[in-house]
Amino acid sequence: MPLTATRSRTRPRRYLITLLCGLLPILSGLGILYMQAERTLEQHTRQTAQELVQQVELMLDNTALSSRELLPLAGQPCEAVKLALREQVTRRPFVRSTNLVRDNTLYCSSLFGAFEEKVNPDDYHQGTLWLMNGNPVTPDTALLIYRLNEGQQGVLATLDGYYLANALHLIGGQTRLRLQVGSNWLAADGKVRQTPLPALLVAQSGLASSRYPFNVEAGFDEGEVWRYMAREYPPLFSLLIFFGAIAAALGHWLQQRTSSPSRELQRALEAGEFVPYLQPIVHSDSKRWAGVEVLMRWNHPTEGLVRPDLFIPFAEHNGLIVPMTRALMQQTLQLLVPLTPLLEAPFHVGINITARHCQDLALVDDCRRFLDAFPPGAIALVLELTERELIEPTPITHQLFEQLHGLGVKIAIDDFGTGHSSLGYLxxxxxxxxxxxxxxxxxxxxxxxxxxxxxxxxxxxxxxxxNMVAEGVETVEQSDYLAAHGVNFLQGFLFGRPISGQDFIEALTALNGNYPPPGY
Known part of the structure; x- marks a missing residue:
């Protein structure tokens, strides 16, 4: 191999790094799954609250209809109208009793006939609904009373709390549901409470009826996100553990490989052995080339092409990645400038940068020289932040990105979602x-x-x-799905593998004469 060994790590440190390599994909995956579970639960509570509102409105529609039919009878003698009251109870679902009111006095009931009891309009929320915890006939049994009033005459229709509690229980399932009327609220246990409505700590969602003065609250108790993940995501947990084991094994293997890269990398840099390979990026809708990602390859004199994962980490560790990237940009510039008339402006050129590039402002000069070589607007330079080393948000870093944006350079987060710092970069x-x-x-x-x-x-x-770029697109199904979901750009073997500069010239020439290029 082109890199050989001189330095070893202590065993405890090696084991610690191996452990971290295994934990990183697991923890990042758990974070994404947690966010997805939260989103799913929030959607569920919104839907559940809407279903409950619709069901309670349906029940109240029956009481309201009974009240409207009985209102003309209010004020007449009870003996003459009590059969009409009882008829409404038998005809209307959910209606438990009907009552007539005259001068704020209940004087006729479908349950007792002639009756006399004072009615306090202030008990009714917005003068219409009163959620109460039973009456002398059925104490400690919830009742929802609907009041319809016209002048001194009125009708009271009661809805049995059994139906309400049953709706809370059946619609809610594992979701906590509360029905609130004024300061009183009802839970699935059928008890009416006057205490402040307790907060639901997970995915709380509230919805008020647009037709009657009540509202519902839906949500879950603390810890429901993890319980949901435990119920729904066991296969993904196994997948995360598998990825973690693979990452740990890979990290352990890389540490055990002995290497002393500095001299060999420096020799290769001076010999110009690091060359650009370009992989096309296409528009998701038209599939026309939008740009390329410039990838570094080591054209070793004896080993041939060396995979980047075998030398890029060493280059970053030894600080040689900065001059290597500078040389790569210069070669890319020399390759693309003569091809400018064939490039669809603005032609995106993506180049990876690491934490080493962000420690001083030299990158700004490198980018300025690169862009100045092209006509204005011909090239859109995109710097892709990799996560092999964490980029610290220092004053120098912020100044660097501010100046880069001033030049028109775009910033991308590479391999988003796989590293521990992607969300931090955002x-x-x-x-x-x-x-x-x-x-x-x-x-x-x-x-x-x-x-x-x-x-x-x-x-x-x-x-x-x-903007989004999807990497690793290999099938038409993946391409169609990503395009349909608004992903702007696609990159992968379906559209082209990384190719050398000469192959790129031939492909681009063919592309402009015959799209797509033959055999590409």
Whole structure:
């Protein structure tokens, strides 16, 4: 191998790094699953609250209809109208009793006939509904009373709390539901309470009726997100553990590989052995080339092409990644400038940068020289933040990104969702693009549950008004799904593999004469 060993790590440190390698994909995956579970529960409580409002409105429609039919009878002698009161009770579902009121006195009831009891209009929320905890006939049994009044005459129709509690229980299931009328509220146990409505700590959702003066609250107790994940996501937990084990094994193996890269990398840099390979990025709708991602390859004189994962981490560790990237940009510039008339402006050129690039302002000069070589507007330079090393939000870093944006340089987060700092970068830096990692793209068509993770990333990008690039697109199904969900740009083997500069010239020439290029 081109890199050979001279330094070893102590065993405790190696084990610690191995453990961290295993935990990172598990913890990041749990974070994404947690956000998805919260979103699902919030949607559920909104839907449940709406269903309960509709059901209670249906019950009150019956009491309101009975009251409107009986209102003309208010004021007449009880003996003459009591049969009409009882008829409404037998005809109308959910109506428990009907009563006539004259001068704020209940004088006739479907239950007792002639009766006399004072009615206090202030007991009724907005003069219409009163949720009470029973009456002398059925104490400690909830009642919802509907009041319809016209002048000195009125009708009271009662709705049995059994139906209300049953609706709370059947519609809610595992969801906590409360029906509130004024300061009184009813839970699924059928008890009316006058205490302040307690908060629901997870996915609380409130909804007021537009037709009657009541509202409902839906939500879950603390810890429901984790309980939901335990019920619904066991296969994904196994997948996360598998990825964690793979990452830990890979991290352990990489640490055990002995390497002393500085001299060999420096030699290769001076010999110009690091060359650009370009992979096309296409518009999701037209599939026309929108740009390329520039990838570094090591054209070793004896080993041939060396995979980037075998030398990029060493270059970052030794600080050589900065001059290597500068050389890569210079080679890319020399390759693309003669091809400018063939490029569809603004042609996106994506180049990876790391934490090492963000420690001083030299990157600004490198980008300025790159852009100045092209006609204005011909090139859109996109710097992709990788997460092999954490980029600290220092004053220098903020100044760097501010100056880069001043030049018109775009910032993208590469492999979004797979590293521990992606969400932190969104908060700390002014980002223009999210690059969706191929591991999420691969979930398309695998199973509906896994696809929720990808959908959450796409939804997050839409809310933040960020452009999206999906990596690792290999099938037409994946391409169609991403385009239908608003992903702007696509990249993957379906549209082209990373190719050398000469192959890129040939492909671009063919592209302009015959789209797509033959055999591409």
């Amino acid at each position: 908060r700390q830096f002014n980002v223009d693009f999210l690059k969706i990692d191929q591991s999420f793209v691969a979930m398309i068509g695998a199973d509906a549950l896994s696809r929720h993770i990808l959908d959450s990333i796409i939804e997050l990008s839409g809310k933040l008004d960020l």
